Amino acid sequence: MFVPRSLKIKRHANGDGKSCVAKIIKSDPEDLQLDKSRDAPVDALVTEAATPPDRHSSESCPFPSPGGQLAEVHSVSPEQGVKDSHPSEEPVKSFSKTQRWAEPGEPVCVVCGRYGEYICDKTDEDVCSLECKAKHLLQVKEKEEKSKLSNPQKANSEPESPLNASYVYKEHPFILNLQEDQIENLKQQLGILVQGQEVTRPIIDFEHCSFPEVLNHNLKKSGYEVPTPIQMQMIPVGLLGRDILASADTGSGKTAAFLLPVIMRALFESKTPSALILTPTRELAIQIERQAKELMSGLPRMKTVLLVGGLPLPPQLYRLQQQVKVIIATPGRLLDIIKQSSVELCGIKIVVVDEDKKLFKPPVLVFVDCKLGADLLSEAVQKITGLKSISIHSEKSQIERKNILKGLLEGDYEVVVSTGVLGRGLDLISVRLVVNFDMPSSMDEYVHQVGRVGRLGQNGTAITFINNNSKRLFWDIAKRVKPTGSILPPQLLNSPYLHDQKRKEQQKDKQTQNDLVTGANLMDIIRKHDKSNSQK
Ligand code: AMP
Secondary structure, eight states: OEEEESOOOOOOOOOHHHHHHOOOOOOOHHHHHHHHHHHHHHHHHHHOOOOOOOOOOOOOSSSOTTTEEEEEEEOOOOOOOOOOOOOOOOOOOSGGGOOOOOTTTTTOOTTTOOOOOOEETTTOOOESSHHHHHHHHHHHHHHHHHHHOHHHHHSOOOOOOGGGSOOOOOOOHHTTTHHHHHHHHHHHHHHHEETTTOOOOOOGGGGGGOHHHHHHHHHHHHOOOOOOOOHHHHHHHHHHHHEEEEOOTTTTHHHHHHHHHHHHHHHHHSSSSSSEEEEEHHHHHHHHHHHHHHHHTTTTTOEEEEETTOOOOOHHHHHHTTTEEEEEEEHHHHHHHHHHHEEEEEEEEOOOOOSSSGOOOOOOEEEOOOHHHHHHHHHHHHHHHHHHHHHHHOTTOHHHHHHHHHHHTOOHHHHHHEOOOGSSSSSOOOOOOEESOOOOOSSSHHHHHHHHHSSSGGOOOEEOOOOGGGGGGGHHHHHHGGGGTTOHHHHHHHHHHHHHHHHHHHHHHHHHHHSSTTEEEEEEEEHHHHHHHHOO
């Protein structure tokens, strides 16, 4: 059967995130039938990753504890949507073609590349439908058969399980036998600078790490033949469980340098989740997860979860509860999740103490041009980003408006979507970003709206969306915004409306100039006047 990832989830009234998530078992008859018929022959051949007893408690973790020593390595170049809801009866998708394509950051079906809505229970891989699950299991079966044929000796033996043994990094005899000056020479040639006490020697080959076969295979498959300099030094230090501060150029292989020790640690750790990778951006998180999945492919129970903003929260929360080993997160989304339900990570409970003022993020004020637009946009923002959002407009009572304003100033809302009601006069000192989602109908209004940021000499930013509805203001906008040093989009600067307005303004200026009586044009004006009088 499938493990659907984005099922509706239930939250108990106690709000405790740990106990709040319950999977709804689907019993779609078609699903069962298809599953049965397609899985039957495959099941017999696919090795089930049986859940082993908790062999490695955190006390018996095969990795030495970090010991508080820091090794510094440099490589120098030469929803809120969690609501009480009724179980969704949405059936598991049978065919790949009925599944949508994945949004950036969403899991991708390993077979067809569409949205990987489900997790295959046999392999932990992402699949989009029953059809692709069956295909995926067939591919796995074929792969296994091929490897049995190419290595018959191995076929008769028990399938290798990397969890059969614990893992302790030991310097490879080849590295041990090198002279100290050979090591120094190597580091110098590769630009490896190391600070810290008793930092272990670099490896020269991935084989020197004695990784499980599957991992060695994945490295080769990803084209990693030899480690890069940052990997040579960081991997053995990381495998020893020491803290590392590392710096190296972009593209030098830093991701795998930290991922490989993380994978090895997580592999032998029974607690879930066992690793947290924090990255500043969603794009980076997506990239890291992709690389992690490549390297973890075929390793048992190595699920990952991506906790990033800009995507619905419930599927991420749901996946987080599925015994994932590695979390890859951006700080904002992680904080939102921890606020709702503290996360236990390798025995360490991460809790946000309270709505600490230090964590206060300045709210975003969004202006739209109608009440319905404010309500709809606020709802959409909350649904899609999980940010706490509210709308304010003239249809809300005075008390409601007062409470919203209070909440805005006290940081209760991350986004406030407003019609013109908040556009003037108020000193919203906590607002640092204004978004004119709809460009106001006059420049006067616009100036007031963007003026809600940067109060009391503070810096602020305004983002304004314009389209043809505000074309009559193009030249005025350009004139107003250009002196602030902001970069204006070429679509605006090249717009024929803008040029037309500019030309008309220049003509008008010229006309005004002509109408002015000066010493230079005085005689001309008198002559013109005389001429028209005599004609009369
Ligand atoms: P990174 O600096 O981690 O962003 O890695 C840059 C690129 O190098 C990525 O596409 C990696 O997949 C690739 N890469 C990382 N380590 C190796 C290696 N040892 N051999 C070949 N390619 C690698």
